[in-house]
Amino acid sequence: MTDSSTPTAHAATGAHHGGLNPWPGLWALVIGFFMILVDTTIVSVANPAIKAALDPDTNNLDNVVWVTSAYLLAYAVPLLITGRLGDRFGPKNIYLIGLSVFTLASLGCGLSTSLGALIAMRAVQGLGASLMTPQTMAVITRTFPPDRRGAAMGLWGATAGVATLVGPLAGGLLVDALGWEWIFFVNLPVGVIGFVLAWMLVPALPTHPHRFDILGVFLSALALFLIVFGLQEGEKHDWGAIWGPVSVWGLIVAGVVVLGVFVWAQSRAEGEPLVPLELFRDRNFSVSNLAIATVGFTVTSMSLPLMFFIQLAAGLTPTQAALLMAPMAVLSGALATPAGRLLDRVDPRFLLVPGLLLTSLALFWYSMLMRPDTPVWMFLLPSALMGIGNAGMWGPLATTATRNLGPRQAGAGAGVYNTTRTIGSVIGSAAIAAFMQGRLEANLPGAEQSSGGFGEGTLPSFVVDGFSAAMAQAVLLPACVLLVGVVAVLFLRRPRAAR
Known part of the structure; x- marks a missing residue:
């Protein structure tokens, strides 16, 4: 490993590190990033099945939500330091260690026979994801010049879009055909392929000395x-x-x-x-962090009430429930790369304001539709609107946050940004669990004390209306939180020209 604290070494981390094309390495990293995102969305579809298998005897939804929250908490807490580990020991090395931990923990998740064991393994999975995520952004920041980062972050955003389709759809098919355990077993071949490609294609970047x-x-x-x-x-x-x-x-x-x-x-x-506060002197970094926290909150919290409604109140299978998300994922994936290229030429607000606003409006629309008598096909419409919104959200925010950061700040900046997003997700997961339970108690008084439990297939007809109303009201929480993000991005400045 070389010390890159000198100006010449810093210059080497720029656009054409070692004269190499940065794209193959980025594609290799995207495989692991894709797996992390799929694993977040795949579990939302499987939650009713996991509850039925491992926690069937209660009407309390808080227990199963820990499957998501334990993962997110173990993911968020180390992010501040894992970005620095990448700077210190090389993004490639830390990424490969994280991918190994994540893949082995996936095996442990699939083999779990109790809810407690599954939650513990999900926490280990979160630790692996925490080691991987900042390295992806740091490699983009250090190998692409500022005026070409939009296209690279566009691929990053498109990955999020495709993962939102593949996750629920693969989750639905696997849960229906093989059982919930297979949503974790499927990570094993993907993890092995991702490891080999990253080992071969990701450049070994110069390192920076850090104290922790x-x-x-x-x-x-x-x-x-x-x-x-x-x-x-x-x-x-x-x-x-x-x-x-x-x-x-x-x-x-x-x-x-x-x-x-x-x-x-x-x-x-x-x-x-751990958090260099001077990063926040850059207004775009500060505003992007606030906005990505609202995005993390919204994306994590919206799927829980939606999937419980679609599967338990509307009576759809996990696969059918996932197919209702298809328009969102297809449009988000298709539009993310063009949006990234456009971002290199325009003020980021032109993409971010409509992107966040359309996503929030789609959630209000979902809430209005979440009644037992709504035709199923109508849920495809807000899904499509959300897909268009998503394309103007993920890549543009990440690019705007990191564009003004120097090479030495790349790891710390990526760590702080990903931490903020994941903190938003953790708080969203915890808040939606509390809000859903509160709405259930309000709409179905005494539900928590009654015999039987939610998660045992379609609900009995006499509780469907109350359950549907509770889930519809719960979706309003992420819709309103995202409006805070809309207001925040109005304060962005057009980024400085490439240096």
């Missing part, structure tokens, strides 16, 4: 855990005491306080803080 802020890692992990655990367990404990004098709100407030201490410690840290 262990106190920062501890404080950020503790703050996130307290906030998420409090949010997710709140409804189950009626927002009161959890253990003796420890209350739900006490945990959440403690988490916010620890988060404040973390930010204060970062501002005082000598040497290299």
Whole structure:
């Protein structure tokens, strides 16, 4: 490994590192990134089946949501440091380690025989994903010049779009044909192929020496855990005491306080803080982080009430439920690359404002349609609208966030950006669980105490109306949160010209 703290080494991390074409390496990394995204969406379709298999006896939806939240929490907490690990030891090396952990944990998930074991394995999977994700963005930032990054991030965005189709569709087919375990087993061949291609095609980039802020890692992990655990367990404990004098709100407030201490410690840290606060002096980086948090919240939280409604209230199979998402994925995947190319020439707001707004409007539309008597084909319409919105959302936000960062900041910037997105996802997952449970109690009083449980096939007719109303109301939460992102991106500036 070479030390690239010199100006000449920095220059080598630019557009044509080592004279090589950067695209083959990016395509190899995209395979692993695709697998991470598929694994997030594939589980949303399988949640009713997982609940029926491993937690059939309760009407509490909080338990099964931990399958998503444990993954996201273990994904989010290390992201701040995994970006730096890529800078220090090389993005390629850290990516390959992460891919190995993720693939082996997928095997453990599929072999789990209890909900607790599955949740634990999902946490290990999240750790692997955390090692991989920042390396993808850092490689783009370090191997593509600023004026060509839009097209590269367009591929990154198109990957997210295609994953939103392949994830639910593959999940539906696998759950229907082979059982929920196969949504995890399918990662094994993909992981092996991705490892071989990344090992062969991803360039070994110069490294930067870093010191690691262990106190920062501890404080950020503790703050996130307290906030998420409090949010997710709140409804189950009626927002009161959890253990003796420890209350739900006490945990959440403690988490916010620890988060404040973390930010204060970062501002005082000598040497290299975990979050270099000077990154936030770039207005586009700050605004993009706020916007991507709302996107993470929305994308994670919208699928839970939607999939529970479509499968349990409307009575569709997992495969049929996934097919209703097809217009979103096809349009998002098809439009992401042209949107990326366009971004290299126009103000990012021209893509981001309509993109975020259309996605939010699609969720309001879904909420209006979520009634038992709605013809199934009508759910294809908001799905298509959301696909158009998605194309103007993922790639443009990532490009705008990272465009002004220098090579030495690439790992830290990618780590902070991905952390913010994943924190949004974690809080979205926890908040939607609490909100869904609250709406169920309001629309079906006493549901939690009744015998039997949700997740055992189509619901009995006398609870369908109340259940549908609860899920429709729950979808309004991500729709409103995304409007915050719309307001945020209005404050972006047109990025500086390529240096």
